[in-house]
Ligand SMILES: Nc1ncnc2c1ncn2[C@@H]1O[C@H](COP(=O)(O)OP(=O)(O)OP(=O)(O)O)[C@@H](O)[C@H]1O
């Protein structure tokens with residue numbers, strides 16, 4: 001792998017298939033994510049979005065195919081959860097026994113110091129801890145929680161908790177961050193605030209790229225809201241079991257695969273999109289991804305040409 | 309509490325009108341004499357209260373200490389290390405069901421009647437329950453929490469110390485609070501049977517002499533002692549785990 005390729009690499013799922021007994025879930029799924037991309041993943045309920053994320057995370061390995069990430073500068077199989085991939089859940093998003101600040105600083109601590117160091121080099125650890133907390137504090141400020149640093153998760157609202165959870169994952173700058181319906185339990189107004197927050201990080205990506213650096217944040221966000229997908233993602237990926245598998249000679253549905261993959265409009269974080277303008281995108285996705293009646297070739301709406 | 313005192317006074321007063329020499333429900337002045345008896349030095353220049361407190365306290369302290377350390381360690385190992393789980397889970401679950409007072413005889417046989425016996429009895433008595441509590445609390449942790457720790461760069465050992473340990477600690481303290489009651493029961497029972505000093509021994513002896521004016525204050529002191537220990541643990545829990553709220557899951 002050349003340095004240029006490394007610079008752009010985010011994630012590569014190759015020919016991934018997965019099933020639970022008779023239940024075929026994922027079929028021959030290919031997905032390549034570039035560094036800096038915000039991929040919005042949509043699909044009918046039960047099509048296997050969470051299954052795919054768990055496969056990428058390495059907790060539920062795919063039956064076939066491979067999932068590659070950059071681990072310590074080398075391409076490697078994502079066969080167990082590791083520091084190169086971050087995760088934001090909808091539930092269990094934070095450690096209840098840590099304050100917001102320590103939740104965000106936790107990754108720095110686990111990644112950059114060892115147990116031996118913390119237990120036996122007290123003064124060194126005290127200094128490091130302060131440094132980590134300072135960095136976490138800056139990050140929390142950035143996500144608008146400067147005032148809430150010393151609260152425990154149980155003392156925070158759902159929206160605040162998700163902000164902290166996102167900060168906790170992002171501060172590590174992993175190769176890719178997986179978000180499984182992170183705003184699913186939040187009300188509309190809070191959702192929008194959090195979407196804006198994510199877009200601020202997208203802007204940091206653009207700045208980094210303008211300076212020729214590797215963009216720090218790459219993510220896949222699963223959502224049920226098409227408008228959210230359009231707003232947050234710079235790329236829309238539709239996963240669906242509704243495609244014309246009969247032409248491939250299958251007797252029954254072999255599972256869901258990528259049936260839609262196109263660039264999405266990009267917005268500034270302070271810009272509230274006029275969703276009216278995207279009725280045709282939504283319509284297309286509803287037909288191609290969600291409609292069991294509409295069965296098309298699976299690559300008909302997959303635009304693999306470079307997105308930028 | 310006040311009602312209890314007033315009620316007692318009344319009952320004991322009635323009893324003494326019937327029989328002035330009654331010692332089963334001693335009057336307050338008799339009670340005072342009883343208290344004097346165990347606070348003042350006896351013929352051997354020993355104060356019962358001091359002797360008994362030291363004996364019982366030491367037995368309980370070492371028994372509980374050993375039980376807490378081993379119970380927690382075994383529970384953590386069962387929860388975190390799969391081969392150990394497979395190996396220990398059946399026997400520990402079974403041991404947790406053996407009534408400790410019934411097993412007293414076994415301890416006498418193996419450990420004699422000295423300090424070791426009391427310590428072993430208390431420790432073995434509480435280890436299964438504590439270990440099972442820790443083990444179940446670990447199994448109860450959502451796997452998402454552990455997986456996330458790995459994504460944040462934790463090693464297996466760090467998942468155990470930084471996530472599992474901290475999450476389980478308050479539940480463990482709760483379990484220790486619950487175990488103190490049984491531990492005192494085992495100890496007093498054993499002291500009653502084979503002790504030559506200690507709260508259990510004193511209570512049995514004085515009860516045989518129907519010196520209830522000694523027995524009652526001893527019982528009150530025992531209750532008070534258990535209460536104080538419980539309070540300390542609750543304080544410790546609040547200090548170590550300020551995030552912990554029992555009502556929320
Ligand atoms: N651990 C499991 N064991 C057996 N079947 C499973 C397991 N996890 C998921 N499945 C099955 O895999 C399929 C896909 O589930 P998954 O949770 O990935 O869907 P999803 O796209 O995330 O749905 P939703 O949008 O509702 O979250 C479902 O049919 C589900 O029943």
Ligand SMILES: [Mg+2]
Pocket residue numbers: 049050051180
């Ligand atoms: Mg899901």
